[in-house]
Amino acid sequence: MDFNLNAVSFIAEKNFSRLDIKKTYDIMILGGGPAGLTAAVYCIRKGMSTGIIVNEVGGQVAWTSGIENYMGYRHINGVELVQKFKEQVLQFGIDYEEGRRIESVSSGPMKGVVLDDGRSFSSRALIIATGKDMRRLGVPGERELTGKGVAFCSICDAPFFSGKRVVVVGGGNSAMEAVHDLAPIASRVIIVQFLESLTADRVLIDKLESYGNVEVLYEHEVAEIRGGSSVESVEVRDRKTGKTSSISAGGVFIQIGLVPNSGFVKGVVSMNGSGEIIIDCSCNTSEAGIFAAGDVTTVPFKQIIIAGGEGAKAALSACEYVMRLT
Numbered sequence: 001m002d003f004n005l006n007a008v009s010f011i012a013e014k015n016f017s018r019l020d021i022k023k024t025y026d027i028m029i030l031g032g033g034p035a036g037l038t039a040a041v042y043c044i045r046k047g048m049s050t051g052i053i054v055n056e057v058g059g060q061v062a063w064t065s066g067i068e069n070y071m072g073y074r075h076i077n078g079v080e081l082v083q084k085f086k087e088q089v090l091q092f093g094i095d096y097e098e099g100r101r102i103e104s105v106s107s108g109p110m111k112g113v114v115l116d117d118g119r120s121f122s123s124r125a126l127i128i129a130t131g132k133d134m135r136r137l138g139v140p141g142e143r144e145l146t147g148k149g150v151a152f153c154s155i156c157d158a159p160f161f162s163g164k165r166v167v168v169v170g171g172g173n174s175a176m177e178a179v180h181d182l183a184p185i186a187s188r189v190i191i192v193q194f195l196e197s198l199t200a201d202r203v204l205i206d207k208l209e210s211y212g213n214v215e216v217l218y219e220h221e222v223a224e225i226r227g228g229s230s231v232e233s234v235e236v237r238d239r240k241t242g243k244t245s246s247i248s249a250g251g252v253f254i255q256i257g258l259v260p261n262s263g264f265v266k267g268v269v270s271m272n273g274s275g276e277i278i279i280d281c282s283c284n285t286s287e288a289g290i291f292a293a294g295d296v297t298t299v300p301f302k303q304i305i306i307a308g309g310e311g312a313k314a315a316l317s318a319c320e321y322v323m324r325l326t
Helices: 034-045 059-063 078-090 154-161 173-182 202-210 304-325
Strands: 016-018 024-030 050-054 094-098 102-106 111-115 120-128 132-134 165-169 188-192 214-217 220-227 231-238 244-248 251-254 258-260 290-292
Touching: 024 034, 024 111, 024 304, 034 050, 034 059, 034 078, 034 120, 034 304, 050 120, 059 078, 059 132, 120 304, 154 173, 154 251, 165 173, 165 244, 173 188, 173 202, 173 251, 188 220, 231 251, 290 304
Parallel strands: 016 094, 024 050, 024 120, 050 094, 120 290, 165 188, 165 251, 188 214
Antiparallel strands: 102 111, 111 120, 132 258, 220 231, 231 244
């Protein structure tokens, strides 16, 4: 499937206005994935002056090959679902900034947000919904074939690889969970592990013995992912000998971890050891007036539908906070 990320950009839309540096917003939302866009709808419907800063509309969802577990759709691809989210926001209009990274955030009676180009914006409340970014291999073919056989979410995408040979990259818990999703339906699963042993929990490793179609290449790394309209093969390198070989495969699941997009708020709100923002059941952070939602937080189970629900909760909490200020 070809992705057209420009289809979900805010830039060309008439209903959107650029953020105004002279304006103090009631609520500023950081992030344009399911949590951030859902929060935007709730804030606007509550009559709040709302701004949103988006680096890439849709976040991880836009890179998902197919979705079958989001209610209301039997099947929809990631770009199409993000377009639906955007259309929901479009009917209201919103002030926005797109394609910029957040440099820093400040707390206090007025929250400040500084972008990487030096501009700053202020708001009474802040919702952080910047999600996580997939840790990538950085090899040739990875980006070009993302959504065309290169995948990052086995819960979302495993059913689309039924009967195919699939490579899973990684040896931790997320990689083993991907193998358990894939092994019952794939013709063969090849694990490419950088280290000399798997690092996942023992219970997940032991379960591999129940499959007859799984093999592990220890001390190997992916050198290149090849294909045209879809993944066709994976070039791997033996780290001990330096020898390369080709694995015929119809898919590659990259499972080497996720990184929370939270560095800009370090020292402002409390985080756990993984860099996730700690929140309570109402999406409050440790700092009054700063809320957080979705995958960037400690909420368990990183799923689209959960992120959307958390975005709604964060918006309602933020609206209540602002109304108490007036």
